[in-house]
Amino acid sequence: MEGYSSEQEQIEAIKSWWRQNGKAVILGIGAGATVIVGGRWWMGQQETRAELASAMYEQVLTDIRLNESESAADRGARMLDEYGATSYAMFTALTLAKLAVEQGDLTMARTRLQWVIDHSEDAALKDVARLRLARVLLGEGDHAAALAQAEAVAGADFALPKLELKGDAYLALGRMSEAHSAYSAALAASEGGLSRARLEMKLDAASQEGSS
Amino acid sequence: MLAFIRDRAHGWFAWFIVIILIVPFALWGINEYFSPEAEVNVAVVNDTKISSARFQQAYQQQRSRLQAMLGANFDPAIFDDKTMKNDVLEGLIGREVLLQAALDAKMRIGDMQVAQQIRTISAVQSEGQFDAELYNRLLRSQGMSVGGFEQSVRTDLLVEQIRSGVAETTFVPAALVDALIRVQNEQRDVGYVVVPAARFIEQAQFDDQQVQTYYEVNRERFRTTEQVSVDYLELSLDTLAAGVSVNEDDVRASYEQRAAEFGVPEERRARHILLQVGSDAPEEEVSAAKAKIEGLLTQVREGAAFEELAKAQSQDPGSAGDGGDLGFFGRGMMDRSFEDATFALQVGEVSEPVRSTFGYHIIKLEEVRGGDLKPFEEVRAQVERDLKRTQAEAQFFEQVEQLANLAFEHPDNLTAAAAALDLEVKTSDFFTAEKGAGIAANARVRNAAYSDEVLLGGHNSELVELRPDHIVALRLQEHRPATVRPLDEVSSEIRSALRLEFAREQAEALGRELLAAIEEGADAAEVVKQHELSWERAGMIDRLAASVNREVVAAAFRAQRPTEAKPVYQGLALGNGDYAVAAVYAVQEGDPSLADAATRERVVKELSRDYADAEFVAYMNALKASAEIKRYPDNL
Numbered sequence: 001m002e003g004y005s006s007e008q009e010q011i012e013a014i015k016s017w018w019r020q021n022g023k024a025v026i027l028g029i030g031a032g033a034t035v036i037v038g039g040r041w042w043m044g045q046q047e048t049r050a051e052l053a054s055a056m057y058e059q060v061l062t063d064i065r066l067n068e069s070e071s072a073a074d075r076g077a078r079m080l081d082e083y084g085a086t087s088y089a090m091f092t093a094l095t096l097a098k099l100a101v102e103q104g105d106l107t108m109a110r111t112r113l114q115w116v117i118d119h120s121e122d123a124a125l126k127d128v129a130r131l132r133l134a135r136v137l138l139g140e141g142d143h144a145a146a147l148a149q150a151e152a153v154a155g156a157d158f159a160l161p162k163l164e165l166k167g168d169a170y171l172a173l174g175r176m177s178e179a180h181s182a183y184s185a186a187l188a189a190s191e192g193g194l195s196r197a198r199l200e201m202k203l204d205a206a207s208q209e210g211s212s
Numbered sequence: 213m214l215a216f217i218r219d220r221a222h223g224w225f226a227w228f229i230v231i232i233l234i235v236p237f238a239l240w241g242i243n244e245y246f247s248p249e250a251e252v253n254v255a256v257v258n259d260t261k262i263s264s265a266r267f268q269q270a271y272q273q274q275r276s277r278l279q280a281m282l283g284a285n286f287d288p289a290i291f292d293d294k295t296m297k298n299d300v301l302e303g304l305i306g307r308e309v310l311l312q313a314a315l316d317a318k319m320r321i322g323d324m325q326v327a328q329q330i331r332t333i334s335a336v337q338s339e340g341q342f343d344a345e346l347y348n349r350l351l352r353s354q355g356m357s358v359g360g361f362e363q364s365v366r367t368d369l370l371v372e373q374i375r376s377g378v379a380e381t382t383f384v385p386a387a388l389v390d391a392l393i394r395v396q397n398e399q400r401d402v403g404y405v406v407v408p409a410a411r412f413i414e415q416a417q418f419d420d421q422q423v424q425t426y427y428e429v430n431r432e433r434f435r436t437t438e439q440v441s442v443d444y445l446e447l448s449l450d451t452l453a454a455g456v457s458v459n460e461d462d463v464r465a466s467y468e469q470r471a472a473e474f475g476v477p478e479e480r481r482a483r484h485i486l487l488q489v490g491s492d493a494p495e496e497e498v499s500a501a502k503a504k505i506e507g508l509l510t511q512v513r514e515g516a517a518f519e520e521l522a523k524a525q526s527q528d529p530g531s532a533g534d535g536g537d538l539g540f541f542g543r544g545m546m547d548r549s550f551e552d553a554t555f556a557l558q559v560g561e562v563s564e565p566v567r568s569t570f571g572y573h574i575i576k577l578e579e580v581r582g583g584d585l586k587p588f589e590e591v592r593a594q595v596e597r598d599l600k601r602t603q604a605e606a607q608f609f610e611q612v613e614q615l616a617n618l619a620f621e622h623p624d625n626l627t628a629a630a631a632a633l634d635l636e637v638k639t640s641d642f643f644t645a646e647k648g649a650g651i652a653a654n655a656r657v658r659n660a661a662y663s664d665e666v667l668l669g670g671h672n673s674e675l676v677e678l679r680p681d682h683i684v685a686l687r688l689q690e691h692r693p694a695t696v697r698p699l700d701e702v703s704s705e706i707r708s709a710l711r712l713e714f715a716r717e718q719a720e721a722l723g724r725e726l727l728a729a730i731e732e733g734a735d736a737a738e739v740v741k742q743h744e745l746s747w748e749r750a751g752m753i754d755r756l757a758a759s760v761n762r763e764v765v766a767a768a769f770r771a772q773r774p775t776e777a778k779p780v781y782q783g784l785a786l787g788n789g790d791y792a793v794a795a796v797y798a799v800q801e802g803d804p805s806l807a808d809a810a811t812r813e814r815v816v817k818e819l820s821r822d823y824a825d826a827e828f829v830a831y832m833n834a835l836k837a838s839a840e841i842k843r844y845p846d847n848l
Contacts, residue, residue: 007215051322054373058325061376087317091377101383109383122317124834128378128827135823139385157833161826168391195822198392201755205395205801207772 053079053088060092069099080115090120097132101139109136127155134165143172160189164199171206179206254301256842257308262301264847271300293655297848305843307371309835314374321369326362329369338581353472379828384819390804392815397802399752402768402794403779405726405740406761409789412718416711423706427699434702438694439642442661442686444651445619445626445635447611449681452604458596467588467595474591477543478583482554482575483518483536486528489571505565505572512562518576527571540581550575601681612683616675619685623671626687639689651686654678660686667691716789723791727783736795752800764792771796 056079063072076096083089097112113136116129130153137146147169153162163186170179183203190196252264274296330336336347351361427434471477485508487501508525512518522536531538543551547568557563557577566573588595611633618629630637643652645662652658660666660673672687722743730736737747750760757765767784771794774780779797786792807815 046318047320050318050320051325054320055322055325057373087314087319087374087377091373091381094377094381098381098383101385104386106385122313124831125378127834128831131827132382135383135385135388138391139387141387155830155834157837158827158830161823161830164826168388172391195826198818198822201395204769205398207770 053083057088393804394801399800401798403749404794407719409715409719412715416714439692441689444686453600456600475585476582477585479540481579485526488527619672719791
């Protein structure tokens with residue numbers, strides 16, 4: 001402030017600064033306000049959209065509870081179109097895959113699960129979908145593809161279901177020793193879980209031919 | 213003005229101001245460093261804290277759930293256990309992780325969904341319909357705000373959405389059911405012989421030296437477990453309460469105070485037509501009114517609308533305008549004879565003329581609500597017991613404190629405390645550190661008895677809380693340390709162990725001999741016959757075959773597959789000392805087409821449950837792994 005010798009001079013300086021920059025300041029404030037208001041509006045829209053997706057998803061579940069599979073499939077398909085990027089669309093696709101399997105339409109189930117794998121941003125949910133896709137492939141008799149899909153399950157936490165599936169695929173392919181080691185590894189990972197008895201049985205079934 | 217400030221901003225005045233300002237700025241918030249953190253947390257998930265209070269609430273809920281489930285089998289001692297606390301904590305963390313994942317994934321529950329959910333809660337419905345008044349009242353009585361409750365409903369719905377989205381969308385293709393049935397229903401053609409150990413028992417021969425050696429080698433096997441018994445003083449709220457006497461009026465007053473807990477009192481909505489007659493009115497006025505009201509009643513009976521008649525004729529200024537409607541009222545609010553008449557009516561019925569202090573009425577009952585209030589007699593015992601307990605509470609806590617002091621001040625005996633509190637010193641049976649009966653069934657009691665202070669120091673224990681309303685103080689009565697039982701006492705045990713061991717070895721030796729011969733190619737039936745044994749050809753059996761020794765069945769199904777040319781043989785020592793030789797001749801996998809619908813359904817159910825469980829656990833663990841979770845087990 002040392003540059004100004006009187007109040008008058010300071011006021012003059014402020015005025016001339018305003019003449020030069022006033023427009024820019026007002027424009028800046030205006031732009032700022034627009035961004036804030038627009039942002040809030042946009043966030044509000046997002047919330048509303050999420051709530052709508054949620055309600056629609058519940059509606060799909062209700063259709064299924066009421067055994068109105070056709071309506072569930074229609075609504076579900078619309079859900080995937082309209083809310084493609086949301087978690088609700090992912091859960092809808094998983095639900096539709098289950099519906100398709102129950103109706104014996106494995107091709108449709110495969111499409112739905114592949115859609116989740118392609119579109120979900122949740123790595124763990126992708127792994128869930130991969131496990132299920134592998135089971136559908138086993139159901140279709142495409143054992144090699146099932147094995148590849150099971151191998152693609154990436155999360156360390158999914159070791160147990162992944163190993164059991166690999167065992168199932170090897171067993172179906174007649175590759176007994178690989179089935180045996182997959183089941184052994186699954187048993188080691190199961191820590192007294194629900195599936196132990198079943199795994200032991202499958203392990204027996206994967207025993208090889210021998211003479212002693 | 214600016215110049216003025218600038219001029220003054222030098223010199224002592226400015227410095228004075230600055231120093232004055234420095235003090236509060238420098239010290240602001242310093243107390244944060246000294247006062248301990250007010251809230252205790254059991255875990256932090258990302259930035260969300262899980263408070264100890266919330267943990268305790270969940271833990272108590274889990275306890276009462278188990279208590280309700282197990283009933284009389286509920287043993288409070290096992291729930292001190294770390295595993296259960298850990299399970300509850302992991303449950304809370306898991307829920308929080310799911311919630312955060314749902315919110316991050318932009319999952320939301322709209323107001324409509326919340327409202328729909330609340331409407332389905334039966335506790336806030338009356339006559340099958342959502343009752344807003346009841347809802348508000350119920351929340352208030354639980355000390356909850358409407359906003360808070362709705363938020364918690366929203367959260368629950370959100371967590372349930374993500375849980376069911378993963379766990380309830382799994383499925384089982386038919387081919388996987390077939391595959392499991394092929395394995396489950398597999399059959400194997402099995403033959404076997406059991407060489408019984410019993411036939412060698414009598415041949416066993418050994419001398420005292422061997423008994424002695426066995427004793428020396430296996431000393432640890434004959435070690436007894438350490439045991440103690442304790443003297444103890446017991447304070448129980450129930451015992452104290454039993455000694456309290458309460459009078460009938462107090463019980464009744466307590467019942468009335470707590471009426472809300474026992475249901476809602478009955479209320480009735482009625483219309484009436486009143487013809488005013490004072491209680492001291494002259495005879496002719498009374499009979500005129502009576503005649504007139506009977507006339508009105510006849511009109512009603514003949515179909516006149518009660519409301520219209522009330523509007524035109526009723527002399528009750530408060531209700532006439534509303535067609536005689538008095539709204540809802542309970543007992544004790546109206547004139548006695550009026551009330552009795554109203555509560556005797558059926559809905560829609562019209563009463564005979566009733567004389568009250570106001571005059572003559574005819575009454576029409578419109579509606580009844582509530583009325584599930586349990587009568588006094590039905591809950592009397594409970595009210596009395598609770599009242600007694602409440603009254604005994606003060607005395608109980610006073611005695612607890614006294615006991616704590618006396619047991620501490622006289623650490624070498626319990627008699628001082630017993631005398632002061634007029635209690636009896638009781639003595640427990642012997643118990644180990646792991647197991648006991650009576651008060652020793654409680655793990656805290658056992659821990660206290662085996663604490664250094666009690667066991668080594670010979671002092672009184674601190675107070676032990678069996679339940680919050682049941683306290684003991686104890687001291688050592690007798691200690692039986694772990695010892696090795698003397699040879700004399702155990703020699704017969706040793707002799708039978710040696711006999712069995714000998715027989716087992718003999719059976720195994722013979723079994724191996726048989727196995728070797730059979731594997732060489734000898735006929736199994738012939739070989740075993742030479743030893744007066746018989747080869748059992750069980751034929752095709754499944755995993756659950758009851759006709760064959762269970763261990764043999766399990767081994768047969770674990771065995772490798774036989775080839776066309778050669779069966780698979782194996783020898784196995786059985787748990788009871790016998791030795792078995794078994795052969796698997798053929799393997800036949802199960803045929804899914806033979807399985808009935810019930811079997812298939814069971815397999816589907818089992819598989820979808822296991823798949824759902826495995827997938828959800830994995831999903832949850834993956835979420836947990838990517839969250840930043842701090843656990844504080846010390847605060848549990």
